[in-house]
Amino acid sequence: MERNIELLSNNLVKENPVLKLILGTCPSLAITYTAGNGLGLGLIATVVLVLTNTVVSLCHSMIPESVKVPCYITIIAGFVSMMDLITEAYFPILNQSLGIFLPLIVVNCLILGRAQDFAEKNTVLDSAIDGFSMGISFTGTLTLLGIIREILGRGTCFGFNVFPSFLEPFTIMSTAPGGFFVFGLLMALVSYLNQKTNEKITAEATEDLSQEGSDAP
Amino acid sequence: MKKEHDVQLWDDLIKPIVVLSSLCATMTLALGITNHFTSPVVEQRNLAKTSSLHGNMIPGVDFKEVLCLTPNVTDAYQGVNGEAYIISATVKGYDGPVVATVGFDEHGTIIAIQFQADNETVGIGKNILEPSYGEQFLYLEPRELEQNVDIDSISGATITSTSAIIAVNSCIKGYQALSNGFTGKEELILPEETRLIDLPFLMPRVEAFNQFSLKFDQVIDAYADVSGSGYVIYVRVTAYVDDIIVAVAVNTDLEVSRVKVTSQQEIDGYGSLISERDFLDSFQGYSGNVNLVDVISSATTSSFTVIGAVDIARDAVASIKEITKKDILDTITITEENRTLSSLEHSVDTVSYTEEEMETLRLASMRQIMPLANDYTPIPLDMPQVIDVFKAEPNYGYIITATGYGKNDKEMTIMIGIKESGEISALRQFLPNAIARDKAFMNQTSFFVQFFGLKEETSTDEIDIVSNATYSSEAIVDVVNVALRAYAAITNSEENLS
Numbered sequence: 001m002e003r004n005i006e007l008l009s010n011n012l013v014k015e016n017p018v019l020k021l022i023l024g025t026c027p028s029l030a031i032t033y034t035a036g037n038g039l040g041l042g043l044i045a046t047v048v049l050v051l052t053n054t055v056v057s058l059c060h061s062m063i064p065e066s067v068k069v070p071c072y073i074t075i076i077a078g079f080v081s082m083m084d085l086i087t088e089a090y091f092p093i094l095n096q097s098l099g100i101f102l103p104l105i106v107v108n109c110l111i112l113g114r115a116q117d118f119a120e121k122n123t124v125l126d127s128a129i130d131g132f133s134m135g136i137s138f139t140g141t142l143t144l145l146g147i148i149r150e151i152l153g154r155g156t157c158f159g160f161n162v163f164p165s166f167l168e169p170f171t172i173m174s175t176a177p178g179g180f181f182v183f184g185l186l187m188a189l190v191s192y193l194n195q196k197t198n199e200k201i202t203a204e205a206t207e208d209l210s211q212e213g214s215d216a217p
Numbered sequence: 218m219k220k221e222h223d224v225q226l227w228d229d230l231i232k233p234i235v236v237l238s239s240l241c242a243t244m245t246l247a248l249g250i251t252n253h254f255t256s257p258v259v260e261q262r263n264l265a266k267t268s269s270l271h272g273n274m275i276p277g278v279d280f281k282e283v284l285c286l287t288p289n290v291t292d293a294y295q296g297v298n299g300e301a302y303i304i305s306a307t308v309k310g311y312d313g314p315v316v317a318t319v320g321f322d323e324h325g326t327i328i329a330i331q332f333q334a335d336n337e338t339v340g341i342g343k344n345i346l347e348p349s350y351g352e353q354f355l356y357l358e359p360r361e362l363e364q365n366v367d368i369d370s371i372s373g374a375t376i377t378s379t380s381a382i383i384a385v386n387s388c389i390k391g392y393q394a395l396s397n398g399f400t401g402k403e404e405l406i407l408p409e410e411t412r413l414i415d416l417p418f419l420m421p422r423v424e425a426f427n428q429f430s431l432k433f434d435q436v437i438d439a440y441a442d443v444s445g446s447g448y449v450i451y452v453r454v455t456a457y458v459d460d461i462i463v464a465v466a467v468n469t470d471l472e473v474s475r476v477k478v479t480s481q482q483e484i485d486g487y488g489s490l491i492s493e494r495d496f497l498d499s500f501q502g503y504s505g506n507v508n509l510v511d512v513i514s515s516a517t518t519s520s521f522t523v524i525g526a527v528d529i530a531r532d533a534v535a536s537i538k539e540i541t542k543k544d545i546l547d548t549i550t551i552t553e554e555n556r557t558l559s560s561l562e563h564s565v566d567t568v569s570y571t572e573e574e575m576e577t578l579r580l581a582s583m584r585q586i587m588p589l590a591n592d593y594t595p596i597p598l599d600m601p602q603v604i605d606v607f608k609a610e611p612n613y614g615y616i617i618t619a620t621g622y623g624k625n626d627k628e629m630t631i632m633i634g635i636k637e638s639g640e641i642s643a644l645r646q647f648l649p650n651a652i653a654r655d656k657a658f659m660n661q662t663s664f665f666v667q668f669f670g671l672k673e674e675t676s677t678d679e680i681d682i683v684s685n686a687t688y689s690s691e692a693i694v695d696v697v698n699v700a701l702r703a704y705a706a707i708t709n710s711e712e713n714l715s
Contacts, residue, residue: 033339062236063236064228064232064233064236066229066233067233067236067237070237071236071237071240074237074240074241074244075240075244077244078243078244078245078247078248081248081251082247082248082251085248085251085252085255085256086251086255088255088259089254089255089256089258089259089262090255090258092259092262096335097335099313099335099336153339154339171339171340171341174339174340175338175339
């Protein structure tokens with residue numbers, strides 16, 4: 001249980017797929033001009049990640065090495081197509097606004113990467129938790145990107161007006177360059193926080209060591 | 218050894234195939250099941266969306282789907298009582314499709330419009346969705362709309378704005394076709410009688426035509442003058458709204474004499490002007506120089522389509538080497554009845570002037586020819602080339618208006634005054650048509666004077682023709698002879714009556 005919680009927290013922060021592992025950048029930048037899009041794509045990717053990781057973990061022993069990648073891609077494509085059909089039927093607005101980026105989840109390296117790196121080496125439960133935590137982390141980052149870009153680019157957040165009426169929104173934030181800009185800032189922030197944490201840990205460790213040293217007879 | 222080999226075959230070849238195939242089959246099955254549950258939901262929503270869209274656009278009208286094959290048109294709906302139309306067209310925009318859905322009332326006025334531009338850039342191309350953009354289209358007549366003339370484009374979104382205009386124009390074309398009872402790509406059939414009326418107009422001096430088979434792209438029918446002076450070629454081309462049929466008279470020097478648009482569904486008041494003589498007459502003498510044709514300013518597409526058709530006809534004639542007996546399908550002799558029907562159908566006055574204007578013009582011209590008359594009474598006379606005959610009361614004589622054909626069959630309508638004694642007393646050009654363009658005649662009153670006092674039919678041998686205007690001179694001599702014959706006919710019948 002403890003291991004599962006550790007896995008979950010590790011994936012959420014330390015191994016953030018978008019900002020640390022730089023996976024799935026293309027859809028992240030393309031669709032996060034609104035927070036809703038980011039959240040939607042993230043949740044769909046989470047479902048696909050959980051299902052793919054589970055199925056891969058279940059069947060990987062049966063799949064010959066020579067057709068491993070085609071098999072994984074088939075599994076991912078199947079789940080993505082299912083999600084496409086489901087969103088088209090029940091969430092048509094989300095489906096329309098994600099457009100081509102929804103089917104393109106098939107080639108999102110995050111999903112294939114987790115299937116190969118984690119699911120085929122771990123138990124079904126661990127794989128499902130990994131998929132879920134990775135997905136939530138992906139969703140969180142996309143939503144954050146979307147919130148920032150939507151507020152700056154359109155003056156709204158999840159469609160609600162948040163910008164003072166006397167200020168004009170920065171339309172550039174809704175376009176690809178704005179996406180890169182916010183993405184870059186978030187990456188810098190994560191790196192900075194990481195560095196700070198590492199420095200703190202190193203300082204504490206050094207202090208501990210020196211204390212141990214001074215305590216020594 | 219064999220067992221080992223079999224195991225290896227299974228592992229290396231058969232197992233991967235079996236695994237991948239079964240995986241594909243399983244995923245396909247799963248997808249099929251998902252689709253089974255989701256597709257009815259999508260279908261129902263689309264249906265509801267369409268009916269609510271129609272309800273929002275034109276409330277209170279029940280619509281039924283109709284077939285419209287106009288390019289770019291994706292859907293067309295007509296009110297069950299034909300009272301309105303809703304037509305959608307899709308055109309490629311900057312980054313995906315731009316859809317225009319246009320509602321027309323029973324007169325064709327645009328009363329509702331909606332755009333869809335899901336993939337266009339937010340804040341730029343997507344601005345076509347703003348009500349202020351769509352409102353520009355409202356209450357416009359169904360004709361070709363122009364960017365920045367009829368509709369202000371969105372700055373920075375030229376491509377999306379252009380696509381939007383193209384989509385709306387496609388809807389308008391679709392409306393034109395549907396409201397005229399076409400699907401937008403209807404088969405055009407020309408009845409035989411139409412040709413019997415066209416041919417005497419297109420080549421007025423020809424007595425008989427050979428209909429022959431001519432294999433040339435877009436040529437649907439071909440006729441040759443039996444004496445070999447020229448051809449009438451029917452060409453079918455696609456114009457702005459739909460296909461049109463253009464009949465072109467071309468002589469052996471590849472010069473065009475007359476053109477007639479025999480079938481068209483172009484937009485009323487715009488493209489439809491291609492049928493007008495004002496436009497078609499500018500083809501007289503056309504031999505490939507487009508600059509000489511008066512293109513209709515608000516109907517450039519339709520005008521250039523006609524020019525294209527005329528060029529096709531000229532190319533078709535150029536391709537004719539020899540017409541063998543085998544090629545001849547039929548021989549058509551033009552009867553007097555055909556000519557009369559044709560001249561009624563193509564009479565110049567109905568085209569350029571209203572009846573009132575015509576009346577004023579006629580009276581003014583008659584006053585110049587026989588100024589002393591108290592009144593002018595029309596006399597019925599059925600004779601080829603004769604347009605009308607008036608008697609100048611009391612007993613001043615007759616005023617006969619007749620038509621002759623100059624170079625390239627240019628019409629020349631001449632009004633001739635013939636005194637009671639049978640002498641020609643005056644001669645003047647009646648309508649400002651072909652003859653007005655022949656500058657030679659404008660300054661040569663000496664030519665007209667030669668006919669004054671003439672009683673008998675004459676020929677060009679006795680009259681000094683205008684140099685460089687042989688055809689036109691011959692035509693006027695011909696008209697004078699026609700008038701004299703008409704005079705003889707009238708006086709004969711009057712004598713018989715008395």
